[in-house]
Amino acid sequence: MRGEALKGHLDLLLLAAVRARPAHGYAIIENLRLRSGGSLDLPEGTVYPVLHRLERAGFLRSRWSEASGRRRRTYEVTEEGLSELRARERDWREFSRAVEGVLVEAT
Secondary structure (H helix, E strand, O other): OOOHHHOOOHHHHHHHHHHHOOEHHHHHHHHHHHHHHOOOOOOOOHHHHHHHHHHOOOOEEEEEEEEEEEEEEEEEEEEEEHHHHHHHHHHHHHHHHHHHHHHHOOO
16 A cells, blocks of 8 residues: 555554554554555554654553563553544544545446
8 A cells, every 4th residue: 555545544543453452563563464454564663653643642552561571562542542533533434435426436
């Protein structure tokens, strides 16, 4: 998928990927890749800055944990993040319907 197509939608995708349960960065990246059938194979350099920005905005919170002797940061959605996610989902569905209406040929 082209990078331009993700602009403006990455916040929505990351919040949705973390909604069900807390996850560390690599698991979030893997979740997006698997759930999109490989279309969203995002590099760490794209995902981590957005996770940090979402945390600064109060939409995510993180905590450090240790697994197999390695420290990793686990992210979870805050109540404010859930509210933001719902608003972005509504916006996305409205936008998607509008685009689909334009793309469908009149019969």
